[in-house]
Amino acid sequence: MTRTATIIGGGVIGGGWAARFLLNGWNVQVFDPDPQAERKINAVLSNARLALPALSDVPMPVEGKLSFHDTIFDAVQGSEYVQESVSERIELKKKVYAQLQQANPGVLIGSSTSGFKASDLQEGSPAPENIIVAHPFNPVYLLPLSEVSGSPRNTTETVERTAQIMRDIGMYPLVIRKEIDAFIGxxxxxxxxxxxxxxxxxxxxxxxxxxxxxxxxxxxxxxxxxxxxxxxxxxxxxxxxxxxxxxxxxxxxxxxxxxxxxxxxxxxxxxxxxxxxxxxxxYGIRELERIRDQNLVGFLRALKERNWGAGKVLRDHDAARAAVFHAQTDTAPKAEPLTMAHMQVLPGWIDYNGHMTESRYYFANSETVDAFLRLIGAGMDYVAGGHSYYSAETHIRHLGEAKLGDRLVGTIQIISADEKRFRSFVRIMKGDEVVATVEQLCLHVDMAAGKTVAASPEVWANLKAIAEGHAGLALPEGAGRAVGQKK
The missing domain is CATH 1.10.1040.10 (N-(1-d-carboxylethyl)-l-norvaline Dehydrogenase; domain 2)
Known part of the structure; x- marks a missing residue:
């Protein structure tokens, strides 16, 4: 079920929040009386679409739906969370909260305020426990920090719920121990x-x-x-x-x-x-934003590779989203190709033409085959024991094009198998279109001895069951072809 957030105020910060929620799969409903709000938010969103996916190594969620509303009442309908980012005028903020709580009683409201304490914002509210500070840093769609600051009126459950929403959109919630003007940052x-x-x-x-x-x-x-x-x-x-x-x-x-x-x-x-x-x-402001974003992506990816600082937040968020896609793969033999990988063409996967680079087709095949090896019990634990499957021969055909943002699925069909080898046929699919096929022969190897040996009984039993399930399938079109051979 798609979740919904409301953004009140569509400036630089509000636009950044909108992009962060949208690109993490939430529907976003915006209210801002500024007639330029839609243009401004779409400009921020355009930059975010180039930057945030570049930090990811797993497919991004399907982007949520963005809608603009003429009233606060309409904008908050059906929302589980509101992020308020209006001007730093406390009476204006309180007026907004009153309208929000009248239109959607019980809705959780986070404020982007740079300095007001939660207790200040809660004064006069009929439900002060549902108003809390969630203070971000610009650009909101890239920097993970959100300073979560409550007051004694906020329950522990409210604070944790706010923090969890921040985690759900890939942010790092830093819960402030004691109320303080302007928070820590x-x-x-x-x-x-x-x-x-x-x-x-x-x-x-x-x-x-x-x-x-x-x-x-x-x-x-x-x-x-x-x-x-x-x-x-x-x-x-x-x-x-x-x-x-x-x-x-x-x-x-x-x-x-x-x-x-x-x-x-x-x-x-x-x-x-x-x-x-x-x-x-x-430099124009938008140009400076893109330069800033590209530099931040480089810094953050370096930290991600080392699982350090903000990079650890990115890794953890990837792992949580990867689990969702792993749950959509096949887990048992069946008489049709097995779905083994869900992928997306990310910014780091494309060449100067905007197409997926050749190396990434091999990567897509590896992701599919690696998932298959884990399925039959030949994953990293098996490798640690000294045995692995090695690629002996690979033949790839490029049949279509994959471009930035395209969602891909990797399926595998076992053409033949015995105790020492298997021959696989991987299809890289974009919807119903086959964009590439990869035929591969893998040998089971004792790594210490450096020679081909029989797989363990457990691994062979799992592989054999899948091979038998695929035995009745037609030989895939293109299987067994040599380079340059006529169709």
């Missing part, structure tokens, strides 16, 4: 922002130079280890205690103007804006 950023403004005002550095200090130095470390773990490493073998002993006295030095704020006036605004225009004005 923004409190930290506020300190950095104040220091940056003072350095600008005092003529110490330009906007460009301050940004270079971050992106060429500590920013790269923070993205993978944060603050405390970075400093722990800086302490050397003695760790954090040595770091504190070495640098602790510096806390008494007058390095910072943290408790002081430069006067916010036109002169300061002009100074910041003019330097920022000179720094980045050659």
């Amino acid at each position: 923004n409190r930290f950023l506020e300190a950095v922002w104040r220091e940056a403004l003072w350095m600008l005002k005092d003529g110490i550095a330009t906007t460009s130079e301050i940004d270079e200090a971050i992106r060429m130095g500590f920013g790269l470390r923070w993205g993978q280890m944060g603050l405390f773990e970075t400093y722990r490493v800086a302490g050397g073998e003695a760790g954090m205690r040595h770091f504190m002993a070495q640098f602790g006295p510096a806390l008494k030095w007058p390095w910072t103007k943290l408790m002081d704020v430069p006067e916010f006036n036109d002169e300061l605004v002009d100074l910041v804006a003019n330097q920022s225009d000179a720094q980045s004005g050659a």
